[in-house]
Amino acid sequence: MEVSDLAPQPHRTNERYEAVFASNRDIFEGARVLDLASHDGRFSFAALKTGAAHVTGVEVRQSLIDKAEETFAFYGQDPETYRFVCGDLFEVLARESFDVDVVLCLGYLYHTYRHTELMYRLHHLEPKHLIVDTMVTADAEQDLRVIGEPNAKDIRSASQDDWSVGRVLVLRPSVPAVQMLMHAYGFEIESMYDWQGRLAGRPVEAGLKGYARGERATVRCRFRKEIIQEAWDPVVALPGVASPPAPPRAGGARNEPDPAPAPPAGGWRERVNRVLARATGYELHRAGTGAGGGQA
Ligand SMILES: C[S@@+](CC[C@H](N)C(=O)[O-])C[C@H]1O[C@@H](n2cnc3c(N)ncnc32)[C@H](O)[C@@H]1O
Numbered sequence: 643m644e645v646s647d648l649a650p651q652p653h654r655t656n657e658r659y660e661a662v663f664a665s666n667r668d669i670f671e672g673a674r675v676l677d678l679a680s681h682d683g684r685f686s687f688a689a690l691k692t693g694a695a696h697v698t699g700v701e702v703r704q705s706l707i708d709k710a711e712e713t714f715a716f717y718g719q720d721p722e723t724y725r726f727v728c729g730d731l732f733e734v735l736a737r738e739s740f741d742v743d744v745v746l747c748l749g750y751l752y753h754t755y756r757h758t759e760l761m762y763r764l765h766h767l768e769p770k771h772l773i774v775d776t777m778v779t780a781d782a783e784q785d786l787r788v789i790g791e792p793n794a795k796d797i798r799s800a801s802q803d804d805w806s807v808g809r810v811l812v813l814r815p816s817v818p819a820v821q822m823l824m825h826a827y828g829f830e831i832e833s834m835y836d837w838q839g840r841l842a843g844r845p846v847e848a849g850l851k852g853y854a855r856g857e858r859a860t861v862r863c864r865f866r867k868e869i870i871q872e873a874w875d876p877v878v879a880l881p882g883v884a885s886p887p888a889p890p891r892a893g894g895a896r897n898e899p900d901p902a903p904a905p906p907a908g909g910w911r912e913r914v915n916r917v918l919a920r921a922t923g924y925e926l927h928r929a930g931t932g933a934g935g936g937q938a
Pocket residue numbers: 678679680681682685700701702703706729730731732747748749750753775797798799800801
């Protein structure tokens with residue numbers, strides 16, 4: 643976690659709102675939403691304001707749930723439209739079943755080592771969509787990097803669980819690893835938010851730098867149970883290193899904005915491929931469909 647994450651960052655939160663909600667309005671209308679690691683409920687609230695019919699937030703820290711409930715009451719939110727469950731999300735997902743259309747996994751995938759367990763649970767919930775917002779490594783392979791959580795007591799960090807002795811270990815995925823993880827549990831990436839295009843040409847505040855550098859990604863996935871039966875021809879390598887830092891421009895001032903890249907053209911798969919290719923040096927390719935296949 644970056645220290646700057648602790649300070650209030652309305653701009654960062656608004657930009658994340660754009661990436662997660664405003665860009666995906668079509669899936670929130672009337673939806674039942676499960677917000678994993680819901681923190682102080684800000685994105686649970688955003689889900690309702692984007693048209694969701696009901697949201698369940700799961701959060702391990704009671705003080706954050708108290709804050710969420712206080713906020714929802716302050717804004718007069720109908721108590722029938724939300725519920726917060728306090729607990730370790732692995733325990734909650736193991737003991738409760740949720741009837742949900744959209745699962746939000748925002749700011750959590752890099753706070754755990756237990757990705758397969760998480761995805762197993764999500765697979766069995768069979769939501770229509772899953773939105774993941776996560777820190778990623780720049781690796782162009784399907785890698786998970788082991789990291790010692792800097793401070794597991796911090797309210798934005800992983801909670802200690804029965805498998806941790808002192809320091810909590812977490813795994814940070816590369817984008818190809820996220821792709822593979824999703825695919826293995828029946829989710830396919832429908833789109834990846836074009837953070838670099840969005841932030842290009844604008845001064846970027848500290849909390850958004852990770853997105854601007856390609857160190858965080860936001861992906862929208864849809865559930866198709868049958869894809870776990872399909873052959874996984876993981877990715878086609880393109881030349882280049884994943885998410886290279888922008889080269890210094892000759893004579894350019896350090897904070898001078900980069901020109902905005904041209905918007906990608908083509909069908910949705912082609913657009914996803916281009917954004918993934920730009921972020922990772924790789925592109926989506928599934929056996930039989932060919933990279934850049936037609937409209938879904
Ligand atoms: C980085 S914050 C992300 C909060 C919010 N979803 C967002 O994207 O801004 C991580 C959150 O996960 C919660 N958390 C960590 N481990 C958890 C667990 N095992 N079960 C439930 N919540 C957990 C933390 O308390 C914290 O609120």
